[in-house]
Amino acid sequence: MATRIPGISELSTTDLPVLKPFLPRSSPQLHTSAWLAGFSPWTGLLLFLPLMLWPFASHAAGNYTIIDAFGTLWHWIPFLLKSGFLFNVIISLFAMLIGTAAGIVLGLGQISKISVTRKISWFITQLFRNSPWLVLLFIVLLAFPFEITVFGVIIMIPDWMKAVIGLSLPIMANISEIVRGAIMSVPTAQWEAAESLAFSRQQILWRIILPQCFKRMIPPWMNWYAILTMATPLCSLLGVEEIITLSRQAMEAENNHPELLVPFYSFALGLFFIYCYPIARMTMYLERRYAVKI
């Protein structure tokens, strides 16, 4: 009888937990950016292609022609950009700003030495990380008053501001995880070395640990910015004036010709691609660069 050698005469198997080899490029955190960056830059142009082709298909439907559809979109483009997409960008920037600031605080809370702080931070993080964004948006929109009175002065809170708060909640939770994960990724030996040099916990964190993991936080942070930007059209469901809301209104103003649907939405899709694609490419580039050097 031949000798049985696992791995040579037969497949080797084990029921032990096996540590898979480390693949420097497969960072599960950056799924969205990896996917987006995987497209060729020409995809942006391709997205505009339906703009040209669609009217041919619908030509027979009525006397509204390709030229008309184009002309209509052309006529609306400055408005869609200035009053629409610009607002998507503004909403995303504000939400990112608030989400990042709150997320850093929450992330540091998650590694606090005080057990209560740690547990509360963990709970808030998990709560908002695992909630549907749309539900959060609705809750904020309905729960927040549309005006607040401070010392007799009535301050209006516009809808877009509420959308900013609603979107910053999941961002906050995810940034919190990025911060916690980055801090945990620094070897405990660094803490010990610093402790034995009589550094205080505060000093260790701000002078030694965070400077080391700051770079590592940038790619996942940018990844979340791209995701956030692509999620801003959710606000249209709440009636916040942004590109999708305005596109719909524009089409209504143009008598709701079905021929307009594809050109208008393709235009919006193309805009988001043009805005987010460079961010995704940059994210992947930085990820690769920082993966080599700590």
Added chain:
Amino acid sequence: MTSKSTEVIVSIKDVHKSFGELEVLKGVSIDVRKGEVICIIGPSGSGKSTLIRCINALNDIQGGSINVCGIDVTDPKLQKLELRKRVGMVFQQYNLFPHKTALENIMMAPTLVLNEDKETVRKRAFALMQKVRLEGKENAYPGELSGGQQQRVAIARSLAMNPDVMLFDEVTAALDPETVKEVLVTIKDLAQEGMTCILVTHEMGFAREVADHIYFTDNGVIVEHGPPKTFFTKAKDPRTKEFLSQIL
């Protein structure tokens, strides 16, 4: 090796330490006098590293007492930072701060912890780099230095705090044989200058040459101890004999 005072600077009495159910130290007592060099040897898992990590309160203990330079380490109101200003520690994996240059690594603690004047510290850091024979490497990052060089920077970094006691936790274990020597020479220099040193080491030749007193630990207790001359030639306990026969 030079003048020895009788002043006990580190006093370890009947120390017990457990990690959960596992008792790692089962009543260890060691007295270290000022200027003495102590080597702790023994098989892996015998509690050597745990013991010296208890001295600067990186590990807490469950029983017994440790007194370092008059500071009671077991005091619940212990000022850990005050203790650690007096005790320097060097690790097996160097643990330099990778985002700082060699010089910055040395300067950080004195400027931020002791609030010393930056220029004074810089001068001292340059002198220390010279002392560990690394002049010219001041602006190199840890990643650009060899293991032996990094370890010497780590020693200089601890010395910059002007500690009363230095702890060395298997500092040559991660180095290749050629670079081991350069680190050992640095430690030997220190010992000859009268620095109190406590070393956990596997370098028997070095221990024999430099140590004033050798402790052999096994299974959480000190099996045998004595000055190197008698320790290496006239070991009495069978466990010590077996260990030495395997290593020498």
